[in-house]
Amino acid sequence: MNRRHFLSKLGWTSFWTAVVGMVAGLARSMYPNVLYEPSRKYKVGYPADFARDVVTPLPGEKLFIYNDSKQGFYAISGICTHLGCVVSKTQEGFFCPCHGSRFDHSGKVKAGPAPRPLPWYRVSLALDGQLVVDAGEEVKPGTTLPI
Amino acid sequence: MGNRKSHGMMQEFWRNARALPGNVWRSTIRHGPLDTDLDRAEVMNQNFFLHILPVSVHRNTLRFSYSLGLGAIAFILFLILIGTGIILMFYYVPAVDQAYPRMKDLEFVVSNGKLLRNLHRWAAHGMVAVVFLHMCRVFYTGSFRPPREFNWVVGVVLFFLTLGLSFTGYLLPWDQLAFWAITVGTNIVAYLPGVGKQLRFLLLGGNEVGQEALIRFYVLHIAILPVLALIVLGVHFWRIRKDGGLSRPEEAESPLVSMTATPASRDPAGGSLQIFPADPRKTYGLMELVKGRTPMVDRGPEDTLTAWPHLVFRLFTLSLLTLVIFLIVSLFFDAPLKELANPNFPENPAKAPWYFLGLQELVSYSAFMGGVFIPTLTVVALMLIPYIDRGPAGTGVWFHSRRARKIALLSAILTTAVIWLLLFANMRTGGVRRFYPDSPQWLIDLLNPGTLTVLYLVVFFFIAGYLTDSLREASIGLFTGFLIGFTLFTVIGVFLRGPNWEFYWFWQSWPAP
Numbered sequence: 001m002n003r004r005h006f007l008s009k010l011g012w013t014s015f016w017t018a019v020v021g022m023v024a025g026l027a028r029s030m031y032p033n034v035l036y037e038p039s040r041k042y043k044v045g046y047p048a049d050f051a052r053d054v055v056t057p058l059p060g061e062k063l064f065i066y067n068d069s070k071q072g073f074y075a076i077s078g079i080c081t082h083l084g085c086v087v088s089k090t091q092e093g094f095f096c097p098c099h100g101s102r103f104d105h106s107g108k109v110k111a112g113p114a115p116r117p118l119p120w121y122r123v124s125l126a127l128d129g130q131l132v133v134d135a136g137e138e139v140k141p142g143t144t145l146p147i
Numbered sequence: 148m149g150n151r152k153s154h155g156m157m158q159e160f161w162r163n164a165r166a167l168p169g170n171v172w173r174s175t176i177r178h179g180p181l182d183t184d185l186d187r188a189e190v191m192n193q194n195f196f197l198h199i200l201p202v203s204v205h206r207n208t209l210r211f212s213y214s215l216g217l218g219a220i221a222f223i224l225f226l227i228l229i230g231t232g233i234i235l236m237f238y239y240v241p242a243v244d245q246a247y248p249r250m251k252d253l254e255f256v257v258s259n260g261k262l263l264r265n266l267h268r269w270a271a272h273g274m275v276a277v278v279f280l281h282m283c284r285v286f287y288t289g290s291f292r293p294p295r296e297f298n299w300v301v302g303v304v305l306f307f308l309t310l311g312l313s314f315t316g317y318l319l320p321w322d323q324l325a326f327w328a329i330t331v332g333t334n335i336v337a338y339l340p341g342v343g344k345q346l347r348f349l350l351l352g353g354n355e356v357g358q359e360a361l362i363r364f365y366v367l368h369i370a371i372l373p374v375l376a377l378i379v380l381g382v383h384f385w386r387i388r389k390d391g392g393l394s395r396p397e398e399a400e401s402p403l404v405s406m407t408a409t410p411a412s413r414d415p416a417g418g419s420l421q422i423f424p425a426d427p428r429k430t431y432g433l434m435e436l437v438k439g440r441t442p443m444v445d446r447g448p449e450d451t452l453t454a455w456p457h458l459v460f461r462l463f464t465l466s467l468l469t470l471v472i473f474l475i476v477s478l479f480f481d482a483p484l485k486e487l488a489n490p491n492f493p494e495n496p497a498k499a500p501w502y503f504l505g506l507q508e509l510v511s512y513s514a515f516m517g518g519v520f521i522p523t524l525t526v527v528a529l530m531l532i533p534y535i536d537r538g539p540a541g542t543g544v545w546f547h548s549r550r551a552r553k554i555a556l557l558s559a560i561l562t563t564a565v566i567w568l569l570l571f572a573n574m575r576t577g578g579v580r581r582f583y584p585d586s587p588q589w590l591i592d593l594l595n596p597g598t599l600t601v602l603y604l605v606v607f608f609f610i611a612g613y614l615t616d617s618l619r620e621a622s623i624g625l626f627t628g629f630l631i632g633f634t635l636f637t638v639i640g641v642f643l644r645g646p647n648w649e650f651y652w653f654w655q656s657w658p659a660p
Contacts, residue, residue: 030352031349035354037355083334083518084330085327085330085497086492097493098327098497098648099510099648109580111580112580113591
């Protein structure tokens with residue numbers, strides 16, 4: 001490599017480095033740092049508001065709250081793990097109308113294309129005594145809040 | 148002295164003023180009637196808009212039965228979309244609380260607003276269909292052969308840009324279709340291994356489908372994708388010129404020789420043409436340099452015609468016809484608009500526009516296979532076609548050979564049979580989970596009608612290739628299978644899927660909700 005080729009390579013390398021750096025900077029600004037989204041942590045009411053051994057659907061939060069007389073409280077997500085449609089409650093468990101995925105009462109996949117069971121979310125008690133469901137925190141199925 | 152100067156100035160002023168209309172006309176139009184081939188050649192070079200076309204085109208290029216005008220129609224539809232789209236932008240506001248009422252305004256308040264929206268939507272549907280058919284035309288006439296490999300790849304990119312424009316477009320009304328299409332579409336993106344989740348976050352501008360997502364898809368739809376499409380389209384057209392115009396059969400095999408040769412110009416020995424008949428009015432010049440194995444040094448001029456008027460006339464007629472047809476459709480059929488987006492309840496069934504329903508059918512078996520793997524495989528396979536199938540035989544001829552036609556027909560029948568078989572097997576048994584409830588996800592992904600159809604196509608390709616010992620015929624079989632599969636899955640998605648994505652025949656009515 002003679003001096004001319006070396007300088008030419010150096011020039012082109014600087015040029016493309018500058019371009020790539022510039023584009024990367026622009027792309028980074030497309031990745032939001034602040035989200036103007038509502039919190040996924042919901043206060044859903046007092047434990048006494050939930051009837052025993054009945055599943056209470058919360059359509060706005062896309063959650064199903066269970067008050068099991070033996071195990072306590074737990075919350076199952078109402079968003080299908082396949083492609084994000086909203087599931088509905090059936091006799092056998094849950095059903096997604098978009099592509100026909102079926103889940104049992106614990107959220108386990110019974111049929112259809114859903115790749116994962118419906119997640120269970122962390123249920124806790126707030127200081128004022130209300131139940132809090134954190135839809136940002138998945139817990140192992142079977143984890144309940146005994147009352 | 149001073150007097151004479153101003154006198155001359157005034158004279159010149161009046162002279163120029165009198166000549167003004169003529170001079171303006173001559174400087175704008177720059178020519179009279181185009182009576183000679185020289186005039187017709189010159190106008191193609193002088194006019195910015197005509198300069199995209201060559202001075203002269205091969206007769207084969209003008210044969211409607213060869214090109215079917217599909218590429219031109221796709222471009223005309225693109226122009227209609229730009230025109231209507233710009234006017235729609237004056238009324239549309241990309242905000243979740245405004246977008247839907249603005250659609251209603253277009254429908255009921257804005258003069259001709261409904262027509263504009265209809266035209267925009269139907270032209271978009273038309274463009275997807277026509278671009279796809281254009282791809283089929285180019286494939287079946289072997290027009291992707293060297294030196295046109297690169298332009299085929301550019302065309303595949305344009306096809307996916309068209310799909311991207313459609314997808315980002317039908318999200319904008321913020322109706323039920325829009326909301327659930329973004330939800331499902333971006334969730335498919337999330338299945339991409341490695342970067343899926345981040346890409347979904349980037350597309351939505353957050354974790355949830357809302358205002359940020361709408362504005363992102365809006366900017367993609369009105370700025371990024373159209374500009375990209377225009378640039379790639381420019382490359383596509385540029386390559387057509389540089390690769391020597393539309394493909395055509397090898398000159399020796401061309402039936403055009405006998406077609407164009409008048410008895411007077413035919414050599415009595417048979418076949419060969421008298422190249423330069425004595426005709427003082429014709430002038431030949433070097434019009435452009437093109438790549439290719441057979442520069443038509445001695446036969447070219449006789450098989451070509453001036454683009455003005457032959458090509459230009461055809462293009463304008465095609466434009467008018469396309470516009471009229473789409474106007475009529477838009478006058479009688481309204482573009483769909485569902486209810487306002489409701490994040491709590493998807494429609495049942497929630498269906499995308501027809502061109503994505505084949506994909507939706509595949510996704511209903513397995514999101515990863517139908518949404519990521521099979522589409523990626525398809526794109527790669529499409530782009531590789533011209534680098535695998537390179538032989539010169541059959542270029543510029545529909546279907547290459549009689550046997551290739553038979554293979555295409557066989558492939559069509561077999562693919563149809565295989566898909567129905569797999570579909571009914573899947574319905575009868577309810578898929579893998581019916582036998583094996585705790586089956587791992589990879590088994591579900593692997594054993595479903597979508598994946599098995601792809602497997603069948605690959606097997607068909609190699610068996611057909613082995614039996615015919617012809618790469619071209621095998622790839623015609625494979626492409627036909629892909630085409631039929633795509634069409635069939637689309638038909639199933641559009642017509643045969645009802646509530647809960649369950650199967651209903653045409654004559655079966657859906658249960659009441």
